[in-house]
Amino acid sequence: MRTDLNVVKSWVQPNAHILDLGCGDGTLLSELAAEKNCTGYGLEIDPKKINACVKRRINVIEQDLDTGLRNFESQSFDVVVMSQTLQAVKYPDLVVDEMLRVGKKCIVSFPNFGHWRCRLQLVLRGRMPVSKTLPYHWYDTPNIHLCTIKDFQKTCFAKNISIINRTVVSTSALDQLIKKPANFFGETAIYQLER
């Protein structure tokens, strides 16, 4: 399991009712069901991943996040999770608003574009960053709204969204050793938000 999902899992309270936006193959929901007795639904658009969810009996609803969450009632979930998907949606700021409407709290994780390796590639090579967490080229990437930790926090502040919790994770030993500043040494940022 991806490290960011472990952090997400640790932030979810037992018995929570969860909406997982971009739930992939349902790993997070199935582990939360098994370990914390959580219930809920995942939204996904990839047919293969939907099939994988159906196979492991995770409730999965085929839905494009760019069409919004209007079909979900306000405050109807304890937690709305979106891991590594924020950067791929058309209107990330509106999606976060909707997550906070539908859920009592929300947990978001995204790749940090302010990580030193990204900065280095842009400054030294003059190329758009390509890495393990961001393996695409500029023309074929689904990640159309990349941001840095600083960008994200500024947006939250401007929108009056409270950051309840933040963790950064990284796969490299160097990052794990130095840690700060997070916007330099964090590969992936995970936030818990409320309004």
Added chain:
Amino acid sequence: MPQDFPADSVGLVTPASVELPQAVTLACGRTLHNVNIVYETYGELNAQKNNAVLICHALSGNHHAAGFHSVDDKKPGWWDYYIGPGKPIDTNKFHVVSMNNIGGCAGSTGPMSINPDTGKPWGIDFPLLRVRDWVTTQKMLMDALGIPQWAAVIGGSLGGMQAMRWCVDFPDLLRHCVVSASALKLTAQNIAFNEIARQAITSDPDWCEGHFLQHGKFPKNGLAVARMVGHVTYLSGDAMGEKFGRDLRSGTFATGTDVPVEFQVQSYLRYQGESFSTNFDANTYILMTKALDYFDLGREFDDDPAKAFAATDSQFFITAFTSDWRFSPERSREIVQALVRANKSVSYAEIEASQGHDAFLIPIPRYLEVFGTYMQEIDT
């Protein structure tokens, strides 16, 4: 003989029939006595009796969902792509029950049956039915067959409405509700198409106020037009374009000739209308379209379908097809939304398909896969 059939076919099947031991009280208040039900089963009922699934048919369907009635049959049952050994509704795993609904015209009691009060065919006097009447009689067949609970109730279109109604009337008697290309209720446009079909039938000079059988007549042309209208709405514009384009069957547009032109799509439609109208009863068509129009799952629940689903612990699998404009994905998303509000276990797949409403009858790789996956994971 059976070696003539494909390996993944249920092979030769023989319809069975049973007379229901009790009279059936209908939603309209009337009572039917000595109701006969024709049905087929495929696959064995296991010792625990927990592997039975019910197939609910749609407007023009019947009990013959899979396999062949004789070696000479050109076509198998209407859902043969989806029912059989190794298919999504795997007959190695499930005991499949498929009945002809009452009001039908394939052997179960309906408008072509004899009205015991008059000794003549019921015709238009056959009681108007609602979806719940089919569920009532499906439950009576279930009892007659000694099945304590369905592993799944499965249906597309009007069949999906029956599957959902099971959750209202017998919420504990199904573990899974599988609904394809259906709706909580029809739209005005959908009712309008049904009305055009009914008007076509009742405008036929041989309609005889619905008692054509007593007069030895049949409103064949009207029924054919009704079917043509329906058929066009069950296809998508793209599918018709792909299949026929503007191809001509006969004639020419060359100047200097006045040979009449016939498009391929014209001849196809006429063939569809013609073959349907020789095999189907006009009163059944009217009755079935009315049942479709009247259905509204939330009506008795303050127009809240989530309340209609409240009583069941069944799990749901909902599918829709992108090019279906008669029962569009939007309608299926309404079902899903109601189920989420009711906090039910539900999965939803929106299948990319160009074939319109008829897509659920056609072998579409993604539908075969995800439907099969869902069915495989049902505990028996």
